[in-house]
Amino acid sequence: MTTVTLQFFERRPNLPIAESWAPVDHDADSCAEIPLIGNVSAGLPIEACSDTASIHVPSSMIRRNTYALQVRGNSMIDCNIFDGDVIIIERQESAENGETAVVMINDQEVTLKKLYIEKNGVRLQPANTSMPPIYLRNSDIRVLGLVMGVARRAEMAA
Template sequence: MNLTPRQLDVLVAIRNYRHLHGYAPTMQELADQLGTSKVTIFEHVGALERKRVLRRDKHKARSLEIIADELLPDEERSTKLPLLGNIAAGAPIEAVENREDLDLETMFHSKHGVYVLRIRGESMIDDHLCDGDYVVIERRENAKSGEQIVALIDGQEATLKRFYKESGGKVRLQPANKSMEPRVLEADRVKVQGVVIGVLRSY
C-alpha cells in the first residue's frame, strides 16, 4: 500500500479499536493510543485519505473506515494448520482420509465479529484460563448468566470474569479462583464487551 510505518500503525490501531468496540475511534482516542498528538493524527489520517486507504466523514467523530483492498502486514499470515487425524489416549492416530486444514478464522467465526485477548493474572485459573493464554472473544453487548465475559467497569477497568445477574438491578462478576472474592456491582456500571468462545495456548 506504499505506506510509512507510522501510517501502518494508525491503520492497525483503527482496525483493532473497531474490532474491540464495534465502532471507530475518535482522533483523540487514536492519539492517546499511539502516544502522539491529535494534530499528528490528523496529518496521518489526511495522508491516508489521499492514498485512498482510509475514508472519513469530517462531520462525524467516529467515521474512520479502512477501505483498502490489501491486507495489513499482520493479516497476511495463514490462520490454517494441517489437521492430520484424531487421537485418543492409548490408541493409535486415526488418520484423516483426505488432507484437511483447521482454519482458526473459520472455526471462531461470528457475525458479530471476534477478537483475541491475552490473559494476565490467575483470576480464572479454575476455569483453565491461565496467565499467558489467548482467549477468543465474540463481540457482544449481552451475556447469559454463567458465561465468561469481558466486562468494562465504570468505563475504565476491563476484566475477564464469569457473569451472573443478581436481584435488585445488580450483576456479579465471579472469578474462577477460590482465593478471590466476587464483585457485585450495579448493572449500569458494567458493560459487556464480549463473550469467550475459545482459548488458545502455546507451550
C-alpha cells in the first residue's frame, strides 16, 4: 500500500485568494479526520453526489463545520487550486461578493467558482481566463461553503 504525502495550505484572510495560501506545518499527531464527501467541479458543473471517505488534516484548519472535496477540472488555476487538489471547506450558506465558494446549481450540480452578486442575478466566475462565467438567477443557486484551505500531493506542490 502506497502512502500519499500531502502538503497543506491555509487561506490567509484579507488577501486575494491567489496570493493568500500559506503552508501549514503539521505532524501526524496534530491532525484530525474530516469527511471527504465527494468531488466538486472546477469546470462545468457536475452532478452532486457524495462519497463516504475521510482525510486527515492539520487541526488548525478545522473549524465548526469543516469538510473536504476533491477538485476535478482547471477553472480555478489562477487561484492556485488545481485538478486533483482536495479543498477544505467551511460549511456556510452565504458568501461575500468575490468569495471562492462551492455552489449548488438547481439542487443538482455542484461547482467551485468565485461568486459575484450582480443586478440581474449571480455570476459564477472561473479563475481561468480561457473559461466563460456562468450567469444564473439568485434562486438557481445555493452556497454550500467557502474554501478555507487546500491539500495537495507533495510532489505536485513544488
